[in-house]
Amino acid sequence: MPDTGTITSGGIGDAVQRKEDFRFLTGRGTYTDDINRMGQTYAVFVRSPHAHAKIRSVDTSAASQASGVVSILTGADMVADEVGSLICGWNVVDRHGEGHKAPPHPPLAHDTVKHVGDQVAVVIAETLSEAQAAAELVEVDYEVLAANVDTGSALSGPEIHPEAPSNLCYDWILGEEADVDKALANSAHVTELDIINNRLVPNPMEPRAAIGEYDMATGEYTCFSTSQNPHVLRLILCAFVLGIPETKLKVIAPDVGGGFGSKIFCYAEETTCVWASKKIGRPVKWTSTRSEAFLTDAHGRDHVSHVKLGLDANGKFTALKVETIANMGAYLSTFASSVPTYLYATLLAGQYTTPVIFCNTKAVFTNTVAVDAYRGAGRPEATFVVERIVETAARELGVDPAELRRKNFIQPDQFPYDTPVALTYDTGNYEASLDKAMGMIDYAGFPARRAKSEANGKKRGLGISAYIEACGIAPSAVVGSLGAGVGLWESAQVRFNATGSVSVFTGSHSHGQGHETAFAQLAATKLGIPFENVEVVHGDTSKVPMGMGTYGSRSLAVGGSAIDRACDKIIEKGKKVAAHLLEAAVEDIEFADGNFTVAGTDKSKAMEEIVFAAYVPHDYPEGVEPGMDETAFYDPGNFTYPAGTHIAEVEIDEATGVTEIVDWVAVDDFGNVINPMIVEGQVHGGIAQGVGQALLEGTVYDKDSGQLVTGSYMDYCMPRADDLPSFRVDMTTTACTHNPLGVKGCGEAGAIAAPAALINAITDATGAVTVEMPATPERVWRALQENN
Amino acid sequence: MPSISLTLNGRSVSGEVETKTLLVDYIRENQKLTGTHVGCDTSQCGSCVVHVDGKSVKSCTMLAVQVDGSEVTTIEGLATGEELHPMQEAFRQNHGLQCGFCTPGMVMSAVDLVAGNPDISETEIREGLEGNICRCTGYHNIVKSVQAGAKAMGG
Amino acid sequence: MQNFDYHKPNSVDEAVANMQASDDGKFLAGGMTMLPTMKQGLAAPEDLIDLHGIDGIAGVAEGADAIEIGAMTSHSVVASSALIQSDLPALAALAESIGDRQVRARGTLGGSISNNDPAADYPAALVALGATVKTNTREIPAEDFFVEMFETALAEDEIVTSVSFPLVEKAAYAKFPNPASRYAMVGVFVAKNADGVRVAVTGAGPSVFRASAMESALDGDFSSSALDGVAVSADDLNSDIHASPEYRAHLVGVMAKRAVDACG
Numbered sequence A: 001m002p003d004t005g006t007i008t009s010g011g012i013g014d015a016v017q018r019k020e021d022f023r024f025l026t027g028r029g030t031y032t033d034d035i036n037r038m039g040q041t042y043a044v045f046v047r048s049p050h051a052h053a054k055i056r057s058v059d060t061s062a063a064s065q066a067s068g069v070v071s072i073l074t075g076a077d078m079v080a081d082e083v084g085s086l087i088c089g090w091n092v093v094d095r096h097g098e099g100h101k102a103p104p105h106p107p108l109a110h111d112t113v114k115h116v117g118d119q120v121a122v123v124i125a126e127t128l129s130e131a132q133a134a135a136e137l138v139e140v141d142y143e144v145l146a147a148n149v150d151t152g153s154a155l156s157g158p159e160i161h162p163e164a165p166s167n168l169c170y171d172w173i174l175g176e177e178a179d180v181d182k183a184l185a186n187s188a189h190v191t192e193l194d195i196i197n198n199r200l201v202p203n204p205m206e207p208r209a210a211i212g213e214y215d216m217a218t219g220e221y222t223c224f225s226t227s228q229n230p231h232v233l234r235l236i237l238c239a240f241v242l243g244i245p246e247t248k249l250k251v252i253a254p255d256v257g258g259g260f261g262s263k264i265f266c267y268a269e270e271t272t273c274v275w276a277s278k279k280i281g282r283p284v285k286w287t288s289t290r291s292e293a294f295l296t297d298a299h300g301r302d303h304v305s306h307v308k309l310g311l312d313a314n315g316k317f318t319a320l321k322v323e324t325i326a327n328m329g330a331y332l333s334t335f336a337s338s339v340p341t342y343l344y345a346t347l348l349a350g351q352y353t354t355p356v357i358f359c360n361t362k363a364v365f366t367n368t369v370a371v372d373a374y375r376g377a378g379r380p381e382a383t384f385v386v387e388r389i390v391e392t393a394a395r396e397l398g399v400d401p402a403e404l405r406r407k408n409f410i411q412p413d414q415f416p417y418d419t420p421v422a423l424t425y426d427t428g429n430y431e432a433s434l435d436k437a438m439g440m441i442d443y444a445g446f447p448a449r450r451a452k453s454e455a456n457g458k459k460r461g462l463g464i465s466a467y468i469e470a471c472g473i474a475p476s477a478v479v480g481s482l483g484a485g486v487g488l489w490e491s492a493q494v495r496f497n498a499t500g501s502v503s504v505f506t507g508s509h510s511h512g513q514g515h516e517t518a519f520a521q522l523a524a525t526k527l528g529i530p531f532e533n534v535e536v537v538h539g540d541t542s543k544v545p546m547g548m549g550t551y552g553s554r555s556l557a558v559g560g561s562a563i564d565r566a567c568d569k570i571i572e573k574g575k576k577v578a579a580h581l582l583e584a585a586v587e588d589i590e591f592a593d594g595n596f597t598v599a600g601t602d603k604s605k606a607m608e609e610i611v612f613a614a615y616v617p618h619d620y621p622e623g624v625e626p627g628m629d630e631t632a633f634y635d636p637g638n639f640t641y642p643a644g645t646h647i648a649e650v651e652i653d654e655a656t657g658v659t660e661i662v663d664w665v666a667v668d669d670f671g672n673v674i675n676p677m678i679v680e681g682q683v684h685g686g687i688a689q690g691v692g693q694a695l696l697e698g699t700v701y702d703k704d705s706g707q708l709v710t711g712s713y714m715d716y717c718m719p720r721a722d723d724l725p726s727f728r729v730d731m732t733t734t735a736c737t738h739n740p741l742g743v744k745g746c747g748e749a750g751a752i753a754a755p756a757a758l759i760n761a762i763t764d765a766t767g768a769v770t771v772e773m774p775a776t777p778e779r780v781w782r783a784l785q786e787n788n
Numbered sequence B: 001m002p003s004i005s006l007t008l009n010g011r012s013v014s015g016e017v018e019t020k021t022l023l024v025d026y027i028r029e030n031q032k033l034t035g036t037h038v039g040c041d042t043s044q045c046g047s048c049v050v051h052v053d054g055k056s057v058k059s060c061t062m063l064a065v066q067v068d069g070s071e072v073t074t075i076e077g078l079a080t081g082e083e084l085h086p087m088q089e090a091f092r093q094n095h096g097l098q099c100g101f102c103t104p105g106m107v108m109s110a111v112d113l114v115a116g117n118p119d120i121s122e123t124e125i126r127e128g129l130e131g132n133i134c135r136c137t138g139y140h141n142i143v144k145s146v147q148a149g150a151k152a153m154g155g
Numbered sequence C: 001m002q003n004f005d006y007h008k009p010n011s012v013d014e015a016v017a018n019m020q021a022s023d024d025g026k027f028l029a030g031g032m033t034m035l036p037t038m039k040q041g042l043a044a045p046e047d048l049i050d051l052h053g054i055d056g057i058a059g060v061a062e063g064a065d066a067i068e069i070g071a072m073t074s075h076s077v078v079a080s081s082a083l084i085q086s087d088l089p090a091l092a093a094l095a096e097s098i099g100d101r102q103v104r105a106r107g108t109l110g111g112s113i114s115n116n117d118p119a120a121d122y123p124a125a126l127v128a129l130g131a132t133v134k135t136n137t138r139e140i141p142a143e144d145f146f147v148e149m150f151e152t153a154l155a156e157d158e159i160v161t162s163v164s165f166p167l168v169e170k171a172a173y174a175k176f177p178n179p180a181s182r183y184a185m186v187g188v189f190v191a192k193n194a195d196g197v198r199v200a201v202t203g204a205g206p207s208v209f210r211a212s213a214m215e216s217a218l219d220g221d222f223s224s225s226a227l228d229g230v231a232v233s234a235d236d237l238n239s240d241i242h243a244s245p246e247y248r249a250h251l252v253g254v255m256a257k258r259a260v261d262a263c264g
């Protein structure tokens, strides 16, 4: 860590302070809601109070008369304008070769509403409070239908879409069921477990917001939005929903206050703002309240699974069978279908050599808001399945859970390793992280600590989670063959200015990850120029050439690699210019530390001189274009596979069931690290969200009415500072073999690893086979009652 | 419409406000100081924390008319020119922020919390920040920042 | 939120007059409940009468065998008052356990009890200590003051001016917070004086109540072991996603013991 605020270095591997911090710390950030446009109007959505209902009529007459109302638009207006359905960009093909059911998802409902909070109309007024007041006056006549909100029983509940009989979106498989059944039948031991992965509300602290604006003079739209991937939003709005040429829509995602997945998707609200801005000829702004966010942001997780793990007489895993029902909510959100399939089942090998694996995922519709990717997306669910069943097997067999894991780890000499679930892990060393974590927590000393706790009337437990994730979803050709509707490359443009400063344009998007810093470190090191001279530009489709955004911890592995490639092109070109100026052959020019040198001599030119020559080409090589501005696209050859071990230690108050986390160690292998300070911060944040899932956060819809019971922070328990300990974080390193930086990605690891570590610790302490998440004091107390 | 006058970040301001105007809306909309944020509608997240007469309060749960005659400091008023307040500097050095959305409220709460307590303990900090939710950092580095900030402020 | 007429009277009489002149007026104290309620559209008063301008209804004063706390005294002032910390430390600790630092800076004793949220902390202290609520027109014993959930004995135009808390031999409050809202999921206030022991429970039921079986047990033997086997019935207790009635009943027992132990 640097001592002072003055940045002296800033290369790869330095914990430099972040460029973005000054503006955030002084209140000078610009988040979407901070932006106001000339002539701006305010939108308030009229939302369904019912989980499932037919819309008999929408009466806007009283509301239209209200003060300040500019326009009221309904689903019928959208139909008349031929506004398209919101789409799901990934077509999952089911076990019978049929595509998933993707029923229409109108941005404004016009026939039925399918979850509490579904949009029915939008009221646009001169001020926000006028819009709010008028929205109260819109009268919607509903015929209430039976609601179906429960994941486990959704298939037999009331039907939600005529296009999806029995509410089944798809019935998908990976692996050979017969082989797995046979292996299980031949196993010395089979462990079975019912596992629920609780539904979560992502809750970035900045609620979503959007401004739509239409310029009659140019025919251009602008959408300011709290988006994690502005280019994808532009693509969806243009190509599928609003039918605008991509050249006529500019999407700007300024500072974004956290996303965690929930701001990847194309939502009804920004769609409506963009569409309405042309209709009324004025900018239209919408900002979500937190209550609306609970009702309308895509939720995460929500799986009900039955899992079987077979072991032979030596404790080697023989087979894993996983049957999962995954809740999609009322509509298929932007990437929803891929989460419980390609991002989930493919990770079920974990860190182990399990030879055969079968997964069946049934995705179901319910009268709840859509479920889509949330920090980790599929991989936390997979890790939870694997690490819970492995732990349970160890306990059933009476063997040390760490040793059972060790026995089944893929060994360092087995890489590249083909798993039975379609992935090829390039590199890793799982035992190294396990050993380090066990050393840090003093695994051997646990029995003594437990005895001490018991003497104080406390139950103590220890839980291991040896997780793996796949980051930087790739390559495009593979994901395309699996149904993805987009390519998953990233682009970068590296532009020198004549005076030697550099602008890096990236299609990745930062909403807390510190790209402005890490990407600048990357370019500064590569180009041998001062960190301070690099500026990173992101989030504006009109400035950045192309991009796929930030999710799945892909920014550095994919976006960073694209920057690396663009820098390579700069250096190649620089060599030609240097060769000319130094009167040497291009092959003889070497580039290091910002200098072009003729090999074996002390003749050299600094990068600045070369750049200046490229922009003032008075003495310049023939056939070389002036300027120093290069663009590269990078399409990764594989996923990257961060992995590691987290160990949680808890103490439980027997009288109340309150769990206290007394220690947490995390040892992660993220490959090479650009900025350790940022990486550790990502790990902390991820663990906190994983702890939230395991201990605090649960989303409850009332089974009869379909109302969201946990609709505010009064009932949805967000992790606070005093719910969490400090974390002890360390690393091991195996560099990724297939990207130029050797990096893997770190944004989701904590959220993936943490829930299993905690539930393993709690079940260890209580003696219960399972404690459902969130492990509230009452649930833990009951587990203690039943097991003592 | 009532009219109010107050000292905002050391500057006298006055004008008419609607009675229903919340302090946070007055700050963001009327005064165009957008560093103070709104993260919830149940007075729980602390994104909106400002100082009124030296004490940290949730500006989403006060009326603008109630600060008539008061001294209000927002995050924009904490630094001296480009020189950060010791607490802001501590957040920067300890990576106490990621997306930055909770940060203004967190810093304003922290400054109030540690005043007169340079050796504040980790537990006191964690409990003292109960009213500020951060979704990004897991609080680990926030706690470190506040501890460092307390020391630097010297009580 | 809708506009309203804002009043900031200088005296209790003026505040009452403001209220009487209004068709639909509300008093505003710390606003920590009132303003969120208005923001949600659950209340839309025509007149809001801010009690902050009134002299003499805030502050802590020592009386004969009692501490008198003005209605407009904030939770943070109660928590940090040297007088309360020395003579009735349980009450200071209770105030410190309310909400968060910013809520404590604004929220008031009068507002909390007038609102009578079933999960609020103060009602347990008032009932267990046998406090007296003083209004502009009368004095009301705590047990008569809290009628039922969100209902008190107050008339529309009646203002709580102070609460008088008798000093007792021993007292302690044990709170089990709701993990999400941090209000009391169960809070038990135990107070012991010459007349006997009083145990008041908040959060668990529809309104604050006394646990009489516990009181009798403790009258005989003021120790946490005296509560072994003394259970409150789960029958009338609250049920929500955070806790079942059975668990709340169990917690009442645990918190009561902890409060007794904390009495020392």
Ligand SMILES: Cc1cc2nc3c(=O)[nH]c(=O)nc-3n(C[C@H](O)[C@H](O)[C@H](O)COP(=O)(O)OP(=O)(O)OC[C@H]3O[C@@H](n4cnc5c(N)ncnc54)[C@H](O)[C@@H]3O)c2cc1C
Pocket: B042, B043, B044, C026, C027, C028, C029, C030, C031, C032, C033, C034, C035, C051, C071, C072, C097, C098, C099, C100, C103, C106, C107, C108, C109, C110, C111, C112, C114, C115, C117, C119, C120, C121, C122, C154, C158, C159, C160, C161, C181, C182, C183, C184
């Ligand atoms: C985030 C948060 C967390 C909280 N946590 C807790 C907690 O843990 N425990 C807890 O007990 N409370 C908690 N509260 C509530 C807090 O204690 C409030 O201060 C209290 O409920 C209301 O007090 P107030 O002074 O803010 O009153 P207001 O909100 O201003 O008024 C509340 C009601 O009382 C009336 N009223 C106010 N003063 C008087 C008076 N003197 N005479 C007659 N009527 C009057 C008002 O008209 C109104 O109807 C929390 C609140 C928030 C926002």
Ligand code: FES
Pocket: B037, B038, B039, B040, B041, B042, B043, B044, B045, B046, B047, B048, B049, B058, B059, B060, B061
């Ligand atoms: S905005 Fe959440 S507490 Fe004020």
Ligand code: FES
Pocket: A205, A257, A258, A512, B096, B097, B098, B099, B100, B101, B102, B103, B133, B134, B135, B136, B137
């Ligand atoms: S830094 Fe993003 S919410 Fe705290």
